Each structure stands twice: as structure tokens, then as C-alpha cells.
Amino acid sequence: MSKEITSREQDYSQWYNDLVLKGGLADYSAVRGCMVIKPYGFALWENMRDVLDKMFKDTGHQNAYFPLFIPKSLFEAEEKNAEGFAKECAVVTHYRLKNDTANPGKLMVDPEAKLEEELVVRPTSEAIIWNTYKGWIQSYRDLPILVNQWANVVRWEMRTRLFLRTAEFLWQEGHTAHATREEAIAETQKMLEVYADFAENWMALPVIRGVKSANERFAGAEDTYCIEALMQDGKALQAGTSHFLGQNFAKAFDVKFSDRENKLEYVWATSWGVSTRLIGALVMAHSDDSGLVLPPRIAPLQVVIVPIYKGDEQKAKIDERVLPLIQELKAAGISVKYDDSDNTRPGWKFAEYEMKGVPVRIAIGARDLENNVAEVARRDTKEKASVSLDGIASHIKTLLNDIQEQIYNKAKAFRDANITPVNTWDEFVSVLDNKSGFVSAHWDGTGETEEKIKELTKATIRCIPLDNPQEAGTCILSGKPSTQRVLFARAY
RNA sequence: CGGGAAGUAGCGCAGUCCGGUAGCGCACCUGGUUUGGGACCAGGGGGUCGCAGGUUCGAAUCCUGUCUUCCCGACCA
Incomplete structure (x- = not known):
């Protein structure tokens, strides 16, 4: 497939x-x-x-x-909370089904089993x-x-x-x-x-x-x-x-x-x-267009090893070198899978593990064994390197840390490049439409203005950053005085 | 919840207009050859066509209802 x-x-x-x-x-x-x-x-x-x-x-x-389940009377006790969630609550009204005599083999809600008080399925507790x-x-x-x-x-x-x-x-x-x-x-x-x-x-x-x-x-x-x-x-x-x-x-x-x-x-x-x-x-x-990219520290599987061989004899030699390596990696606290299944070929496995975002792939073939090396590929950059089998476990451990860091740095660089300060309404709209990301802008602090901005642009105030620098300015929409910038964005 | 689209083998699709033996590719099973970026040959199995009604001699195909998903909107901590 x-x-x-x-x-x-x-x-x-x-x-x-x-x-x-x-x-x-x-x-x-x-x-x-x-x-x-x-x-x-x-x-x-x-x-x-x-x-x-x-x-x-x-x-x-x-x-x-x-x-x-939360009895309705308890749920409604804190009014604002109840009101906020009311429109999206699933409610249990009955506690029993019975055979539907008009429809053999089917069940119906037993009208006689109506709950005295409805139960709300928790939207929060x-x-x-x-x-x-x-x-x-x-x-x-x-x-x-x-x-x-x-x-x-x-x-x-x-x-x-x-x-x-x-x-x-x-x-x-x-x-x-x-x-x-x-x-x-x-x-x-x-x-x-x-x-x-x-x-x-x-x-x-x-x-x-x-x-x-x-x-x-x-x-x-x-x-x-x-x-x-x-x-x-x-x-x-x-x-x-x-x-x-x-x-x-x-x-x-x-x-x-x-x-x-x-x-x-x-x-x-x-x-x-x-x-x-x-x-x-x-x-x-x-992630990228080849599939998931998972950070090593929480990836379900950190390393996959793919053997490349012709015939049982080569496979046996690879096993001989790989099995101790697996033990070594496990001892170092690294999760590893040896995919020596014979029903897919190496290229298929490469693509599959890239799809699943496994941070590191090790490929070992007969040629590698002769040179005492393995091909180590990292998922985040897709770079491949030939690495000596001596001390490869510690190399992998370092590599996993490096991947973790690189993924973070890449995401942070992207995030930082997409926080755009603006001072006028035109700039605000233009950045939202053409660049997107966070837009840092002055806001007069009123709910009305916030609501209006949302209506006009679909952007909401994502947050007022902690330790936000205070600076005098004017609200991008109302022109009223403001003491600080807040972050707007279109959001999920 | 409104507008649009889709649902046919595990996955991706053709067939639907114009009713008449359910097909293709991949996957799967068996055997063999293979194996450094999604292998190949030969043989084989698998589908109440989303579900429920209706029309008809006959429905994947026409009609009605319904469920699930996708996209757009409304809603949303």
C-alpha cells in the first residue's frame, strides 16, 4: 500500500x-x-x-x-461555569433499555426508566x-x-x-x-x-x-x-x-x-x-511532508534498526552484531526496535518509519559490517551518516539529545519570526492575512473592542504575556490609550 | 447546526447519468526469485456496494430516510 x-x-x-x-x-x-x-x-x-x-x-x-456523571443540580450550582458549558453537555436521562416489541431484535429506551434527576456527563469536574x-x-x-x-x-x-x-x-x-x-x-x-x-x-x-x-x-x-x-x-x-x-x-x-x-x-x-x-x-x-517528526524524549520508539542483507548467511552475521547493540542501547535507556521482518523491503521500512516519526534509523548491511560501520539517519533533518559501530550507542544517545534540541530550536526560530509587532489597523489586517502568526498590538483593554476585532478579522487575543513590558500606545482599532501590547492570532 | 462533497474488498479508486453475472491497482495468502529508498514472477482468497425502507421481473445504479467522514461557515475555555 x-x-x-x-x-x-x-x-x-x-x-x-x-x-x-x-x-x-x-x-x-x-x-x-x-x-x-x-x-x-x-x-x-x-x-x-x-x-x-x-x-x-x-x-x-x-x-x-x-x-x-454529575447530577444536574450540582452542575448548575456555579452559574457562570454551568452557563459556559451548558450548550455542549451530553445528558443522561434514562437508565435502562428494553426489547422493542414493535421491532423484534431491537432495543428501545424504557420510558419507565426515566431518571428522577438528569446526569450531566462531565465536560469538566x-x-x-x-x-x-x-x-x-x-x-x-x-x-x-x-x-x-x-x-x-x-x-x-x-x-x-x-x-x-x-x-x-x-x-x-x-x-x-x-x-x-x-x-x-x-x-x-x-x-x-x-x-x-x-x-x-x-x-x-x-x-x-x-x-x-x-x-x-x-x-x-x-x-x-x-x-x-x-x-x-x-x-x-x-x-x-x-x-x-x-x-x-x-x-x-x-x-x-x-x-x-x-x-x-x-x-x-x-x-x-x-x-x-x-x-x-x-x-x-x-512534522513535515514525509510524515511525523517526534521529539526523542517522548517518542514511543526512539531508534529503529533495519537490516539489509542477501540470504540467511548475511542476515545471521548482521544479527550477531545487532543483538548486542540492542542490549547496549536498551541499557542506555533508549527504546529500540529491530525490524527484521521479511515481508517488506528496506526502502519500504525507511518510508514507514519516517511516516511514524521515529527519531533515529540505523541501517546495517553486509558492506557496513565489513567496514565496522552503520548508516545512521536522523528523522528531523533526514541527514544520513556513516558511524563506526564502536561506541555507536553513546553516539546515538548524543544524537537523540541533539535532535531534541534542534527540533525545539527550529520551532522556536519559526515562532519568534512570526511574532509581528504592528501599530496600525492596516498593518494588523495585512499581517494577519499575508503572514499570520502572532501579532503584537496595542489594545484598549475592553471586551467590546476585542469582540469587534474578532468579528472583523477572526483573530482573538491569545494572551497577555506574563512579564509583558509596559509601554504607552494607542489601540489599533479604537485609538484609545493603551499601556501594553497583547498577542492576537487566528487560532485553533 | 446551515451550505457543498464523499461512502463500492484492509487502503486508493472505476462502475451510477442510461437498472441486467461487481471490477482495477496496492495490500493479503501460497510457491519461487529478491533485499543499500516504498521489489518481481506465477497461482489464489476476500465485497449483503455505509445502513434502513421503497419502486421494479430484476437495484451499486432510480426514489425516500438515516449514519459516518471531509471542506466552508456558525458555535467553541
Whole structure:
């Protein structure tokens, strides 16, 4: 089967779909808007999950698990949050099916099994968690509560895209409770930094740390912090969010604690999450027209070895040299696969592993053995080099680190080259239409202006960068005075 | 949810207008030759034509409904 990939230039959306499908990450399913994550894609997610999970635990968090279903009355308790999600909630109304007597062999919803109270399938878990926290918290001695859960959530999206926006997706959601405002804000910022660290150092994805405008804020939050990444087509993608929830949920669920002076106070809250959407970001940030390009630190498979031989005798000699090499690489903590299957030829394997984004390929043939070398090819640049078999394991280890760094540097150079400061409306529109990427511009700080800009250009404020330099200027649309630039972009 | 397109073997497609034995390439199986960028020869298997109704002697083909996907829009943390 030939697996041609649509080029980015020809059709960026189709290129993305081709990569996800042909790279073996995911498949469509029989359920509208829901995808099947295939073993290779799930292995990638597991690697990401494991790293993040360790980071959460290293910062004092513990995992727990809360129910998938949320009684409607709990869900609606925090009004803004409920309102924000209401339009995309799946709702369970019945608990039983029965045989359809009018239609033999078919089932129907049993009208007598209607639920007394409908259950909302969680689009996020603040409600059920804060309802639970009420029972866990009495005194300041019970705080902080630092809990995370790995879960699936459902948001009934109108238009879905593999990994980027699906009706059901996997994520983690951290939910913490604190005695003071300051501590909660510090937690929000700390977790944002964990996300940024993960994105940059593991996914090789440069991100901008920032705060959302009021319009883009999480429903029910006082402040939403985010990391924003730039894709190769110049569109921005929100890669993670961390919310300072103030006392909104504590008030909605009546969660109070006695402080040291025995005064009753409402608890301060945060929540933060990243999802399988990160896989979409990974694909779009690094890959090329030959397939996926995965950063070595989270690639499901770091090295593939392809033998090239004529006849069993040569194959045996190659095995003799390769098997110890595999042990050596594994001992160095490198994941490796020896693809000596005989049903495809080397050229096919080369193309296949390029499609799957395996960072390093080693090809070994009879000629190489004579010269005590192997051909080492790196996926990111497709450069090939002849490398001595003596000490090749340490060479590979260095190479993997180098690839990780190069991928990051390349993405960062692209990102930095696509943050364009503008001072006039004409420039603003022109950059969005002709260059795209982030546009750094003055904004008067009002929701009305932001909304108007969105209507006119489809660009939204992605974030107000943290540590943003303050400078006097005038809003590109309204001309009103502004104290700082913010980042606009068209986004996923 | 609106507009457009598509669904026929695992994948990519032809056949549909004009109803009459379901085809091609790749993949798969067997045997052989091969193996440094998607090998070749010979033989072989596999499809209730997305699903459900309808029209007809007869439906992949015509009609109705429905599901899934893609593109564009609306919506979206």
C-alpha cells in the first residue's frame, strides 16, 4: 500500500489528517466526533502522561478519581461555569433499555426508566469535586488539598478534528483548595510553569506564557493563565490552561474552613488541565511532508534498526552484531526496535518509519559490517551518516539529545519570526492575512473592542504575556490609550 | 447546526447519468526469485456496494430516510 501524504502547501488540513491517520496515531470511529486512539498514538500519550504525572507528584499533588456523571443540580450550582458549558453537555436521562416489541431484535429506551434527576456527563469536574471537597475541609489544617485526576471528558462539539477538538477526549484536571488567595494564585502560576516546562523541554514546543482576556477566560474563573503555541500554518493553539478560581466554587458549594483565629472563611481554588490536544500540537509543530517528526524524549520508539542483507548467511552475521547493540542501547535507556521482518523491503521500512516519526534509523548491511560501520539517519533533518559501530550507542544517545534540541530550536526560530509587532489597523489586517502568526498590538483593554476585532478579522487575543513590558500606545482599532501590547492570532 | 462533497474488498479508486453475472491497482495468502529508498514472477482468497425502507421481473445504479467522514461557515475555555 502506498501511503502518500498531502503536502502542507497543497492542503494543510488534509496534511494534518493524513499524518494522524497514516502515522498510526488515531482512526475515526462509528461515533460522531469521537476517535479511536491507536496503540502508537496511545503510547505517545502514555509517555506524555507519565512525565506530567511525575511532575505533578514532584510538586506535591496526588491522583484521585471522581465520577463521570454529575447530577444536574450540582452542575448548575456555579452559574457562570454551568452557563459556559451548558450548550455542549451530553445528558443522561434514562437508565435502562428494553426489547422493542414493535421491532423484534431491537432495543428501545424504557420510558419507565426515566431518571428522577438528569446526569450531566462531565465536560469538566469542578462541580462534583467541590461538592466532595465540602466534606473534606473543616479547618486550615485540612488545606491545601492538591489533587489531580486523569480522566475522559465530553464536550458536544459541532465541528470536530482529530485530537484538536473531539467530543470525548482524555486529559488531566488538577483541582486544588487553599487557605489564602496568594497561595492559590501561586499554585496557578506554578502549574502553568510546569506545563510550559513540559511543553518546551519534553515536547520541544516553545510556548508563550500568558493571561487570558476576560472574554477568553474559563467560565467561573477569576483569571485564566495559558500557554500558547504556534503551528506551522501560522495559527495559534492553546496548549494548556491554569485557572485561579477565587472563591467562586467555594461559595457555590459552601466550602468554608476555620482559620487560625477560628474565623470561618471560604476556600480559594485553582484548576488546571492539559489534554490529548497536545498531540495535535505536537504533530502540527514539528512534522513535515514525509510524515511525523517526534521529539526523542517522548517518542514511543526512539531508534529503529533495519537490516539489509542477501540470504540467511548475511542476515545471521548482521544479527550477531545487532543483538548486542540492542542490549547496549536498551541499557542506555533508549527504546529500540529491530525490524527484521521479511515481508517488506528496506526502502519500504525507511518510508514507514519516517511516516511514524521515529527519531533515529540505523541501517546495517553486509558492506557496513565489513567496514565496522552503520548508516545512521536522523528523522528531523533526514541527514544520513556513516558511524563506526564502536561506541555507536553513546553516539546515538548524543544524537537523540541533539535532535531534541534542534527540533525545539527550529520551532522556536519559526515562532519568534512570526511574532509581528504592528501599530496600525492596516498593518494588523495585512499581517494577519499575508503572514499570520502572532501579532503584537496595542489594545484598549475592553471586551467590546476585542469582540469587534474578532468579528472583523477572526483573530482573538491569545494572551497577555506574563512579564509583558509596559509601554504607552494607542489601540489599533479604537485609538484609545493603551499601556501594553497583547498577542492576537487566528487560532485553533 | 446551515451550505457543498464523499461512502463500492484492509487502503486508493472505476462502475451510477442510461437498472441486467461487481471490477482495477496496492495490500493479503501460497510457491519461487529478491533485499543499500516504498521489489518481481506465477497461482489464489476476500465485497449483503455505509445502513434502513421503497419502486421494479430484476437495484451499486432510480426514489425516500438515516449514519459516518471531509471542506466552508456558525458555535467553541
